Amino acid sequence: MFDGRRLRTLTVVDNYTRECLAIEVGQSLKGEHVLEALTRITAMRGHPATIKVDNGSEFISKAMDRWAYEHGVELDFSRPGTPTDNAKVESFNGRFRQECLNAHWFLSLADAQSKIDDWRTYYNEVRPHSALQWMTPAEFARQARESASPELAGYHAARGGPWSRASQSGSCRWRPCWCSAGSRVERTTRRADWRPP
Template identity: 60%
Template sequence: MNQLRQATYFYRPHPRDDRAERQRIKEIAATRIRYGAERIHVLSRREGWVINHKKTYRIYCDEGQNLRRKRPRRHVAAAHREERPIASGLNECWSMDFVADQLFNGQKIRALTVVDNFSRESLAITVDYALKAADVVATMRHLQALRGTPRRIRVDNGSEFISQMLDQWAYEQGVTLDFSRPGKPTDNAFIESFNGSLRDECLNVHWFLSLDDAREKIEDWRVDYNEFRPHSSLDDLTPSEFRLAHIKAGNL
């Protein structure tokens, strides 16, 4: 029969004091209410905290911060959609779509969102009471002056995107408009994912007192998304960091 060492009987555990880490995780979760444990762990390590991902997750769950809302699963039929080339460089493929919301008094507003599919960077969010084809073209021209001309833009079949005005701009600039199949939002998955983050992290957590207030708060969130929010598909870099690293490597 094996005998235990005498020291075993008198051992006293010495748990590490993790109150500081716990407090910081709670603070991040309180201000970034739609961030999960993995993203909070990245932010904690970025600030210099020495903590592994398992401990971050344990504290995250202990404090009741885990997200409870479940997202519906995609149907398996979505996997059979037509294959599209994956963007391998900046400006190779953009995506754009509309998001609807309202001011505190119920007045409706719309936002045109534009994303670079390669860097995941939010290029623009144009906000107004109503947005027409002319506003879409104006946004494209503005981005063209700032970022250059994309090769391809993925859009749905909304009236603003199938308009002659946008079609003419795209033809003159040599841009291909890549339309999603009707009823298939997964054909434009990047902008769908981005719009979900915009709604969860901005639209659903703010009251907009006026159109100018909405524009200011949404633009602040866009800058935060690009320059602060780590992106798991970019090895936890921010979109801006990923774009600058790509340019620095000589890949324009």
């Protein structure tokens, strides 16, 4: 909460590297906010082949559908009431809530965005991840880019950006894939002195 009001966040997480590409904060998040965030991200990273989303109204808008169609991006919707369909981002959101949202008292949306951006930097660049062989998401992404095959590099150059690997049914396929989900946030503690270690 900020100023006694709820805030919402949009989290965008790379499915392979576990990098948090963005966390957008707002009193409400509509489809146009999602598209603005995706436009900023794709300007730096290129368009993914797939974006896994939940069934929130911000993801099922006609504008989102049109954006995905125009950029050749598949929207992969999780089944309603099935958080295991998007387990990586649900796990991320749990860590985000525990390590950041529950650790701060936000004075305003700008204050919330600033503290959340600090935590996102900490998460990507300092905090090791057990599923990444105890590397940070940034280290893992760097190592993966350096070890990419020439064919993979050519594929991603043609798509205009970096890549990630998605696993389905026990096999791995190389393709860009992001997980993304909106989450309603409610404060439960009042610690204003938290700083990333």
